[in-house]
Structure formats: C-alpha cells, structure tokens
Amino acid sequence: MSGGRKRGIRFSKLYSFSCLKSPFSNEHSQIGKKGYSRVVYCNDLDNQEAAQYNYCGNYVSTTKYTAVNFIPKSLFEQFRRVANIYFLVVACVSFSPLAPYSAISVLAPLVVVIGATMAKEAVEDWRRRKQDIEANNRKVKVYDNKSGTVKETRWKKLRVGDLVKDMYAEETDRPAHARTSNLNEELGQVHTVLSDKTGTLTCNSMEFVKCSIAGTAYGRGMTEVERALARRKEDRQPEDDFTSEDLPRNRVTTQAENPQPILGSIASGLGSYKLLHILEFSSARKRMSVIVRNEENQLLLLCKGADSGMFERLSEKERLFEAETKEHIKKYAEAGLRTLVVAYREIGEEEYRQWEEEFLMAKTSISEDRDELVDAAADRIEGDLILLGATAVEDKLQKGVPECIEKLSNARINIWVLTGDKMETAINIGYACSLLRQGMKAIVITLDSPDINALEKQGDKETIAKASSESVGSQIREGIAQIDSVKESSVTFGLIIDGKSLAFALNKNLEKLFLDLATKCASVICCRSSPKQKALVTRLVKMGTGKTTLSIGDGANDVGMLQEADIGVGISGVEGMQICYFFYKNIAFGFTLFWFEAYASFSGQPAYNDWYMSFYNVFFTSLPVIALGVFDQDVSARLCLKYPMLYQEGVQNILFSWPRILGWMGNGFISSMIIFFFTSHSTIPQAFRNDGQVVDYEVFGATMYTCVVWAVNCQMALSINYFTWIQHLFIWGSIAFWYIFLIIYGSLSPTVSTTAYRVLVEACAPSPFYWLATVLVVVSTLLPYFAYRAFQTRFRPMYHDIIQIRRSLGSETEASGELPLRVEDKLYHLKERLRPRES
Known part of the structure; x- marks a missing residue:
C-alpha cells in the first residue's frame, strides 16, 4: 500500500532500535469485547464469593520506572541508541594495550552523556509519579453499607462494587503537560492532524436549546453554527434574535458522553416514578431505554436514541407527526445541534413479567454471547413505540477553534475530523470551525441512497454488502476524477464520508483508493465513525502516507486513535539545523584524524591528546x-502566525532531508580537508618560532585542534538567525574555554598532561604563525558555506529566507504597505511553486 510513497525521516526513529517494543493491537481493551462479562457484588465487598474474582484495584500508575528497576531499565533504554552502543564498543577497545588513547578519556564522556540522559528520565518519571500520587489520594465519597452513611476515602482504595457519590471532574486551570519529551522533534513535521469533535473541537457541555413535541417545534434563537453559516452567506444577524423571548432563561445543561441525562432532569419536576430497569446505551444500539412505574401504577417504557434507529421501531399505527419531526431534526442538524428522538409505549403486566425473566437471565449469564442475549431481550421490548418528539442540544465550539484550524489549513496541514455525529451536523460544524471553507467543493460519500435503502429492506446481507462496496468504490473513483479534472486550478476539496461507507472504504480492496482521494482533499470529515474505525483510519493515514500524524482526543473512544498516531494529544519542534550541525562538526573533526593518519602512514600515532578528544563534544562544541535549539528563531512568532506556510519547511522535511544531510556532511568533509592541509602546509615547511624550532606533532595537533574549535563554532554563528547574549556567551565562551583548558591542563605534571604539557604557553602562544594560521584556516573553512548561503538566499530562497528579507525591509514595508518589487517577485514565484500542492 505504501510502497510507492516517499517516506520522510523520523527524528525519533533515526538513532534507536525498536527491539522489545510491544506491537499495537486492534483490541484496545477487553471491556466491551464479545463475550466479556463480570460479576459485581455491589456494596458487599466482604462477600467470600466476590474475593474469588480478584479484580484489580483502583491504584493508578503511569510511571515508567520503579526504584528497583530504574538503573537496569534506563541503561537498557540508553543502549538501544546506536550512538551509545558505538561509544561503548570504543570504550571497551580503549582498555586494550594497543589503544592509542587512555580508557578513562574515552569512558568519561560516555558516562557523562548517559548520566545526564538518565537524570532527565528520572525527573520526567518523578513528575509522572507526583501526578499519580495526586490522583490516587484524591478524596471520593463512598457509601458504607454497615453504618448506612457516606464516608470519604482515597481514590486508590476504591474497589469494584463500591457505590461512589458525586464522582466528577472539575475544570482546572492547568497548562498542557508533555508526558514524554522523546517526540518533541516530530511536532515540527506533522503532516496530518486527526481530531475527535466532541470535547476536542467542542466543549462537551450540552445545552438544551430546542425540541419538537407532537410535531410542533419549540425554542428560537441562533446557534454558533447558524451564525457561522450566516457569516458565510454574508447575512447579518437581526438584533431581535437576542431578545429575552428567544428561549426560557432556565436552561438545562449537562456534561456527558452522550446527551442522555436531559429528559431525566426535566422529568424530575413532573411527578414521581419508580425506576425498574435501565437498558443501557451503546454505539451499536444507538438508543437507551428505561422502564418505570408511575404513580398510577402504569408500566411505561421511555426510549430515546438516534433517529437512524428510532423511526424504524415506531408502531405502524402511531406514526403521527413523523414527517414534521423528521423535518425538525433535519433543521436542528443543519444548525449543528445534536438530536435525540423520544418515544414511549405502555407495557402490560404479563408481558413485563415474561420479559423481565428473560432479561434477568441474559444479564446474569456468563456465556460468551451474554451481550447478544441482553441486546436481544432489549430489542424485543423496544418495539411498537409511540413517537413523542425530538430534543436538540448544542455543544458549543471551544474558544479559538476556527482561528486555530484556519491557521493549520494555511500551513497546508491536512485536518481530519472523526466524529459520531450525523452527516448534516458534522458538515455544518465543519463550516462553523473553518474546516470547510467558502469556495471549497465538497465530495460526499454516503450509502443513504434509494437503491441501497431498497436492498436493506429486503434483508439480503450478502447482496447489500456487495452493492454497498461497489457504490462506495464508484463514489471514490468519481471523487478522484473530479479532483484530477481541475488539478491545474486553485480549487480545494473537502471529503465527507459516513460511517457505513467508511466501513467499506477501509476494506483491503478500497483502502488505497480511499487514501488517494482523502490525501488530495484539504479537509476530511468521517461521520458516524466508531472507536475502532477512528483507530483504523489513523493507522491507514500513518502507514499509507509515511508522514508524521498527530491525533487529538479527550475520551475513552479516542484511545485507539491516540495510540495509533505518531503523536497523541490527550485533553515535536526542534528544527533539523541542530542535527545537521552535529553531523557537520563531527565529520569535520573526525576526518582531520583520518587525514593525519594517512599523512603519518597509518602508524597509529594520535593527532590529538586524549582529553582533547573527550572534551570536544562535551565542552567545546555542545x-x-x-543555545541554537532553545533561543534561535528564523522568524518571530508573530510572523509565523501571519505566514503559516512557513510550517511546510518541517512537513516537507526541507530542513532535515537526505540532500540537506548529505550537503552538511559534504561541508564537514571539505572543512576537514581545508583544516588539515592548510594547517600542515602553513606550519610544517618553515621555522615555527623565532628561535628556529620547527613544529612537532604535539604543536601541530594543538594548532589543528584550535582551528577545528574555531571553525565549528563560527560555523554555528553563521547558521544562527536570531542572536541573544546567551548565544554569544556559549559560542565565544566555548572558544575561550578551549584556551583556558589548554593553560590549566598544560600546567599539570607531564605524567598527567602528557603531550599537552605547556604546549600553549611555551610553544603556540609565542609564535605568530600559530595565530596567523588560525585566522587563515578558519576563514578559508567558512568561505564555502558563506558562498553557498549567499547564492541560496539570492537565487533559491527558502520560505523563511523570503520572510527574513521582508523583515529586514520592515520599515519600508510598513510605511508603504507594499513590498519591494524583488521581494514581491520572489513571493510570486513561491506561490507558483506551491500551487500544485494546494490543488
């Protein structure tokens, strides 16, 4: 499926092995799996029979390590990295008597690096531990059957069967927490964002605003979606829509996974009822029922659910107001409201008695088909219903969602919304949050057609499946053809697909076609999607495109999606310059050793002192x-928001592509040649000092090492876009520290300092050739990169180069409101290059 697609470089996978990592499973939880059941003894925890089930406790632990396994497990994690394994092998070889360097000089840097990384892991794990402690010690109220009172206990002491009072989550003013820092680099390469809707794009705070009773609609006013549609049509909102006559002041609000509790809240003031049974809501049933006995001793079944499953359960004789109610539901959905159909029926005593026996047998069954038995019993009594009407609740958009999505879209990040809502609701919320924009053409894939509906009434499952698959495939091909027909224009497309169609689109024979169509669209909305479908869609996008995916969700239904994505955000970036610079400085340093060994006929004589080698990556260039990673910015945050296209440098791997890596490696190779040959030819042929002494290999090594330190740090200075005093301190301080180290280390006894004994004070510093060679070699080393950047900025600028030009001419631009012609010309050519990507 993905063989023909170009795969990008993943920062977090470039330097480590994936051994002993458990693969992801389709089944994210045993709960809800076919045949799953458990026996619970409510509020009777001392029962001997309850002990035999040995259910797990409520203690929460999200930590990666314990005090016992921290050292071995953390060491294992460190030595999964290729670089650490390499340096460990080098350290082991250094214990050989034939090694040119001492073991301690090779081992010390490895210990420092691994120790620092382990310390970071320990700090992160301790933070997770503190969050666990806070969660486990949260107070909850539990009913005590012995005393008959409600007592407080800690969260971690809750057991299966406890009756908990008022267990809820208060809104907290907390910032986002990164549970792990290992994926930071991926954030700058996110290509596709997959998001749940409820609780992510919306607040998951349901507000009862409208209803339809007996064919009459109640409630006026305008929802956020309607206001957005009005703005899209350039309509104005009449002022009288905001008068106090719109809706009753006392609104009923609820926060729940589904807008189920509303009717119960209303009914609390309409008499008393004895609750007999609850037929639970499920995504398969799409409805919920309660059986109650009223004050007049009548048995009533009250049912509420999605319109797709409720209308077919109505009695043929009791379908009054059906057409009016369907029309109201359609209008509510178009307004972005979540709807429920409400119906009821009276139950006879004998019918109820027989059904109750069957239902209790199904509930207490421990066989694999327990869920099917329960659903069958519920299905048997949820028939011949009498239509009452429909309710409509509004789930308001989160603050800033439209602006955020608009910025992401302008940055050419593909956005997918996976929701369980009706198609009409999802489409209109898509317009409200700028996911679907004015001028965008919509491609709708649905199985809600007369032909399919006629086949469903016949009940032949094989024929329905075959026809549905052919219909979905045909619609996908038509969508691809529609996009290809206007490829040269700037028209953008949005794809909307319903849950039934999505089930067939994810089949092996259609998933590649579906992915091709979806990736050609700017936005994708998957309606009526189940948790498993969300996970499968995320896996398809990740594996099919080979690009970095990020998923966002807030509930248990989103767990699979969060686990499948490269980055999961439950309610990475560092640019490639640092990594490329690491390649550069180590190749520039390493190849000077190679050239020296070749010059010395591979005698094994080291070019540098042991501790020069050890401190290179630890103190002189780190x-x-x-400073580059923390403080550098090619453009300001304000300009990043103003020009979201800048984000494409990360998505397209411009800053961390193989050509760029090879270019920096080539730059390091050239720098090593310049440093070695210029240093050797400028110092060796003639007397190095005034007394006529020539250069020995200790002085030559110190001189060449000085040139390396200067060159790689000045290279960093040329690469930085935004200087702060800390960057100046780190760059020039690293160079100064080399001289300080050479003075202090060289002043030690010859048995300790070996070849570095007084090499700066007595040999290098008094010689003019040492300082002249340093200037000559460093300037010559930097010239190739300087010339390349000047050529690139002038003739092949990247996105941020163009914005930097605009920033440098800011005063002129701000005054006139226009860009200089040469910058306008570059921006025009940039847009021309991006036009194929936009379409």
Whole structure:
C-alpha cells in the first residue's frame, strides 16, 4: 500500500532500535469485547464469593520506572541508541594495550552523556509519579453499607462494587503537560492532524436549546453554527434574535458522553416514578431505554436514541407527526445541534413479567454471547413505540477553534475530523470551525441512497454488502476524477464520508483508493465513525502516507486513535539545523584524524591528546547547539502566525532531508580537508618560532585542534538567525574555554598532561604563525558555506529566507504597505511553486 510513497525521516526513529517494543493491537481493551462479562457484588465487598474474582484495584500508575528497576531499565533504554552502543564498543577497545588513547578519556564522556540522559528520565518519571500520587489520594465519597452513611476515602482504595457519590471532574486551570519529551522533534513535521469533535473541537457541555413535541417545534434563537453559516452567506444577524423571548432563561445543561441525562432532569419536576430497569446505551444500539412505574401504577417504557434507529421501531399505527419531526431534526442538524428522538409505549403486566425473566437471565449469564442475549431481550421490548418528539442540544465550539484550524489549513496541514455525529451536523460544524471553507467543493460519500435503502429492506446481507462496496468504490473513483479534472486550478476539496461507507472504504480492496482521494482533499470529515474505525483510519493515514500524524482526543473512544498516531494529544519542534550541525562538526573533526593518519602512514600515532578528544563534544562544541535549539528563531512568532506556510519547511522535511544531510556532511568533509592541509602546509615547511624550532606533532595537533574549535563554532554563528547574549556567551565562551583548558591542563605534571604539557604557553602562544594560521584556516573553512548561503538566499530562497528579507525591509514595508518589487517577485514565484500542492 505504501510502497510507492516517499517516506520522510523520523527524528525519533533515526538513532534507536525498536527491539522489545510491544506491537499495537486492534483490541484496545477487553471491556466491551464479545463475550466479556463480570460479576459485581455491589456494596458487599466482604462477600467470600466476590474475593474469588480478584479484580484489580483502583491504584493508578503511569510511571515508567520503579526504584528497583530504574538503573537496569534506563541503561537498557540508553543502549538501544546506536550512538551509545558505538561509544561503548570504543570504550571497551580503549582498555586494550594497543589503544592509542587512555580508557578513562574515552569512558568519561560516555558516562557523562548517559548520566545526564538518565537524570532527565528520572525527573520526567518523578513528575509522572507526583501526578499519580495526586490522583490516587484524591478524596471520593463512598457509601458504607454497615453504618448506612457516606464516608470519604482515597481514590486508590476504591474497589469494584463500591457505590461512589458525586464522582466528577472539575475544570482546572492547568497548562498542557508533555508526558514524554522523546517526540518533541516530530511536532515540527506533522503532516496530518486527526481530531475527535466532541470535547476536542467542542466543549462537551450540552445545552438544551430546542425540541419538537407532537410535531410542533419549540425554542428560537441562533446557534454558533447558524451564525457561522450566516457569516458565510454574508447575512447579518437581526438584533431581535437576542431578545429575552428567544428561549426560557432556565436552561438545562449537562456534561456527558452522550446527551442522555436531559429528559431525566426535566422529568424530575413532573411527578414521581419508580425506576425498574435501565437498558443501557451503546454505539451499536444507538438508543437507551428505561422502564418505570408511575404513580398510577402504569408500566411505561421511555426510549430515546438516534433517529437512524428510532423511526424504524415506531408502531405502524402511531406514526403521527413523523414527517414534521423528521423535518425538525433535519433543521436542528443543519444548525449543528445534536438530536435525540423520544418515544414511549405502555407495557402490560404479563408481558413485563415474561420479559423481565428473560432479561434477568441474559444479564446474569456468563456465556460468551451474554451481550447478544441482553441486546436481544432489549430489542424485543423496544418495539411498537409511540413517537413523542425530538430534543436538540448544542455543544458549543471551544474558544479559538476556527482561528486555530484556519491557521493549520494555511500551513497546508491536512485536518481530519472523526466524529459520531450525523452527516448534516458534522458538515455544518465543519463550516462553523473553518474546516470547510467558502469556495471549497465538497465530495460526499454516503450509502443513504434509494437503491441501497431498497436492498436493506429486503434483508439480503450478502447482496447489500456487495452493492454497498461497489457504490462506495464508484463514489471514490468519481471523487478522484473530479479532483484530477481541475488539478491545474486553485480549487480545494473537502471529503465527507459516513460511517457505513467508511466501513467499506477501509476494506483491503478500497483502502488505497480511499487514501488517494482523502490525501488530495484539504479537509476530511468521517461521520458516524466508531472507536475502532477512528483507530483504523489513523493507522491507514500513518502507514499509507509515511508522514508524521498527530491525533487529538479527550475520551475513552479516542484511545485507539491516540495510540495509533505518531503523536497523541490527550485533553515535536526542534528544527533539523541542530542535527545537521552535529553531523557537520563531527565529520569535520573526525576526518582531520583520518587525514593525519594517512599523512603519518597509518602508524597509529594520535593527532590529538586524549582529553582533547573527550572534551570536544562535551565542552567545546555542545553549548552552542543547545543555545541554537532553545533561543534561535528564523522568524518571530508573530510572523509565523501571519505566514503559516512557513510550517511546510518541517512537513516537507526541507530542513532535515537526505540532500540537506548529505550537503552538511559534504561541508564537514571539505572543512576537514581545508583544516588539515592548510594547517600542515602553513606550519610544517618553515621555522615555527623565532628561535628556529620547527613544529612537532604535539604543536601541530594543538594548532589543528584550535582551528577545528574555531571553525565549528563560527560555523554555528553563521547558521544562527536570531542572536541573544546567551548565544554569544556559549559560542565565544566555548572558544575561550578551549584556551583556558589548554593553560590549566598544560600546567599539570607531564605524567598527567602528557603531550599537552605547556604546549600553549611555551610553544603556540609565542609564535605568530600559530595565530596567523588560525585566522587563515578558519576563514578559508567558512568561505564555502558563506558562498553557498549567499547564492541560496539570492537565487533559491527558502520560505523563511523570503520572510527574513521582508523583515529586514520592515520599515519600508510598513510605511508603504507594499513590498519591494524583488521581494514581491520572489513571493510570486513561491506561490507558483506551491500551487500544485494546494490543488
């Protein structure tokens, strides 16, 4: 499926092995699986029979390590990295008597790096541990059957069967927490964002705003979606829509996975009822029922659910107001409201008695088909219903959602919304949150057609499946043809597909076609999608495109989607410059050793002192890289928001592509040649000092090492776009520290300092050739990169180069409101290059 697609480089997978990582399973939880059941003894935890089930406790632990396994497990994690294994092998070889360097000089940097990484892991795990402690010690109220009162206990002490009072989550003012820092690099390469709707794009705070009773609609006013549609049509909102006559002031609000509790809240003021049975809501049934006995001793079944499953359960004689109610539901859905159909029926005593026996047998069954038995019993009594009407609740958009999605879309990030809502609701919310935009053409794939509906009434499952698959395939091909027909234009497309169609689109014979169509669209909305479908769609996008995916969700239904994506955000970036610079500085340094060994006929004589080698990556060149990652910015945050297209440098791997990596490696190779040959030819042929002494290999090594330190740090200075005093301190301080180290280390006894004994004070510093060679070699080393950047900025600028030009001419631009002609010309050519991607 993905063989023909170009795969990008993944930062987090470039340097580590994936051994002993457990593969993801389709089944994210045993709960809800076919045949799953459990016996619970409510509020009777001392029961001997309850002990035999040995259910797990409520203790929460999200930590990766324990005090016992931290050292071995953390070491194992460290040595999954290729670089650490390499340096470990080098350290082991250094214990050999034939090694040119001492073991301690090779082992010390490895210990420092691994120790620092383990310390980071420990700090992150301790933070997770503190969050676990806070969660486990949260107070909850539990009913005590012995005393008959409600007592407080800790969350971790809850057991299966406890009756908990008022268990809810308050809104907290907390920032986002990164549970792990290992995926930071991926954030700058996100190509596709897959998001749940309820609780993610919307607040998951349901507000009862409209209803239809006996064919009459109640409630006026405008929802957020209607206001967005009005703005899209350039309509104005009449002022009288905001008067106090719109809706009753006392609104009923609820926060729940589904808008189920509304009717119960209303009914609390309409008399008393004895609750006999609850027929639970499920995504398969799409409805919920209760059986109650009223004050007049009548048995009533009250049912509420999705219109797709409720209308077919109505009695043929009791379908009054059906047409009016369907029309109201359609209008509510178009307004972005979530709807429920409400119906009821009276139950006779004998019918109820027989059904109750069957239902209790099904509920207490421990066979694999327990769920099917329960659903069958519920299905048997949820028939011949009498239509009452429909309710409509509004789930308001989160603050800033439309603006955020618009920015992401402008950055050419593909956005997929996976929701369980009706297609009409999803489409109109898509317009409200800027997922679907004015001028965008919609491609709708649905099985709600007369032909399919006629086949469903016949009940032949094989024929229905075959016809549905052919219909979905045909619609997908038509969509691809529609997009290809206007490829040269700037028209964008949005794809909307319902749950039934999605089930067939994810089959092996259609998934590649579906992915091709979806990736050609700017936005995708999957309606009526189940949790499993969300996970499968995420896997298809990740594996099919080979690009970085990010999923966002807030509930248990989103767990599979969060686990499947490269990055899961439950309610990475560092640019490639740092990694490329690491390649550069190590190749520039390493190849000077190669050239020296070739010059010395591979005698095994080292070019540098042991501790020069050890401190190179630890002290002399590491801090500027940290400063680059933390403080550098090619453009300001304000300009990033103003020009979202800049994000494409990460998505398209412009800053971390193989050509760029090979280019920096080539730059390091050229720098090593310049450093070695210029240093050797400028110092060796003539007297190095005034007394006529020539260069020995200790002085030559110190001189060449000085040139390396200067060159790689000045290379970093040329690469930085935004200087702060900390960056200046780290770059020039690293160079100064080399001289300080050479003075202190060289002043130690010859048995300790070996070849570095007084090499700076007595040999290098007094010689003019040492300083002249340093200037000559460093300037010559930087010239190739300087010339390349000047050529690239002038003739082949990247996105951020163009914005930097605009920023440098900011005063002129701000004054006139226009760009200089040469910058406008570059922006025009940039847009021309991006036009094929937009379509």
